[in-house]
Amino acid sequence: MITFVEVAIGSDGELGCRRCGASSTQPHVRRASDVGAELASIATGWRYGPGPNVSFIGIEPFVHPELPQLIAAATSAGFSRVRLRTDGGALAKADNAAGAFSAGVRHLEIVLLGSAKTHDERSGRSGLFDDAAAGATAFSRAAESSAVSITARIPVCRHSVFDVAGAVVAAAALGASAATIDASGLKWSTDREALLDAALETATVNRVAACVINWDGGWTAPYDRTPWQSLPGVTQ
């Protein structure tokens, strides 16, 4: 399958549950020149099949002051697939979606904390889901006949696990073809395992390929493979 190398463009700045203290720390931004050097190194040594492919993670990419330079560094290094992990809010503003597409972004991984209502509550940002939905639509529209991919990343914690199936439905509403449920913030229990299993079934009937990662109970997915795999970048 397709491999993406995750490259941190900052740290402590991804969307997370407010009640878990996700927004209490100040995000750190990584310099474009440092990221560029890492990208060049990854591209040169690429040995994972079709690619190279990169996923920018660590902070909300649209708050990075040098995002255009980061994308340009990836495309000029020969990356075929550039993915942004984003809360999607900024995509609805101005020409961000069209700009990201024309700069070379073909993949969006939208972070979802639950169904629309839960997402807004847990993020502490009213209207964020609607903005993400509008952004996803704008991105697909900007692509016209070109292929783009929208997927979801669903970090679950004890505050949001009850609504993980709702998050999967929300992902489908955004047009996501796949979802990664990250259970690293969750301790194992029988009830929680059942909720995650229900989320996987909900994904299938909504035509979303889902898997659960970082789960105490072990690997949870229909198969031992996913539509893509993520590898950590050099700095992680």
Added chain:
Amino acid sequence: MKRLAVALVGVNTVGYRSLALDYLQTSALADPRLDIALTRFDVDVSLDAWWTAYRVLTLTPKPDVVALPVFCWTARHVFDACRLVKAASPETTIVVGGPEVGPIAEEVLAEQPSVDIVVRGEGEFTFPEILHSISRGGDVGGIPGATARSGGRIVSGAEPKLLDELDMLASPFTAGLPIATDGSAYVETYRGCPHRCSYCFEGKGSSRIRSFSWERIESDINAVAALPGMTAFSFIDPVFNLTRDRLGRLSEILAPHAKRGVRLHTIEVDIERVDAEQAALLGAAGVVSVESGPQTVGAAALAECRRSFDPDRFAAGVEACRAAGISVECDLIVGLPGDTLEDVLDGIDFAISLDPGRVQLSTLHVLPGTDLWERATELGLRFDREPPHEVISTPQLSYADLRRLEVFGNAAAQTYQARLSLTPRSR
């Protein structure tokens, strides 16, 4: 003899105009015995069948005969339209043909009371015979290749003989019919298929190749390719690189048009035969994309489907195309008998690992007339008897497995497809 009003109705998927209907139209118009007022129109399968019926029922003159080709993916629309037309105009004779109905003609008539006649096999001679018989008030049931209602019974004429001299068929390309210039036109250079894949009806039960003459092929290609505004078209041939000599000859005919910018897309090839020389011939012909298997990489399914597969030769063929700047669409079928879950995942992995340009997954359709249709019970294949006949379960894969694999495969293909350059780069 009464002048017969005939309506030909093409129900098409997006980007495709029924070539079969073009052949029927030219054959009927070329028959000197017939005095017909012929109307032809095409609709998109996504249109509500009520509007297809509306268009038929508002034609002037009112059609005495309505004919529609049927494919598995258009059958529901066609049968709905037939039902409505028959209800509104019981005196109209409804004729259907095509791969969805020909092999199960009697079953279709038993299940579709609105359909009067089914054409089995190639229709270019059978259909004009039917029109001739109707115009004279004769009995259609005795016509070779036709199955019809007669005196409360369903009667089938003799099996039609396959036409050896394809040049006897009037050419739809030189007959003045509209030819799409946007890539949706298809040209045919031969009939039959050298392969006997058990899921496919391409060869219509015959592996014998019947070719048009080179004079006719050249004439048809030039009629299409030289059309003002022509940008792209394709070929319906099951294997474009049937032989090296044939490919070379086709490339020669097509090269002048390619130099003017006319492109060929989605050409079906046997990719394991493609080497640098064949890829160069394809490139010179203007081919920008080809379509091939492997359909599956599982040994059991390959044997069950009578397919051969050499992963090294397949990969070499893809590489040769890539080096010539030709995108390859690798097709995979989910739900073939014998394939396990791991086989399907391995197939997706294999196809993506080649970086071919496009990976396309489809669910098995157990089509009438195919070996799988005949042997479904023996193989433990459960499928929907209603068109498009999708597989429900196999001994190896449950209904849920199949649905999960479809979702997974589509996500994988979409992840692969979304990339910066759609033109494959040489490694």
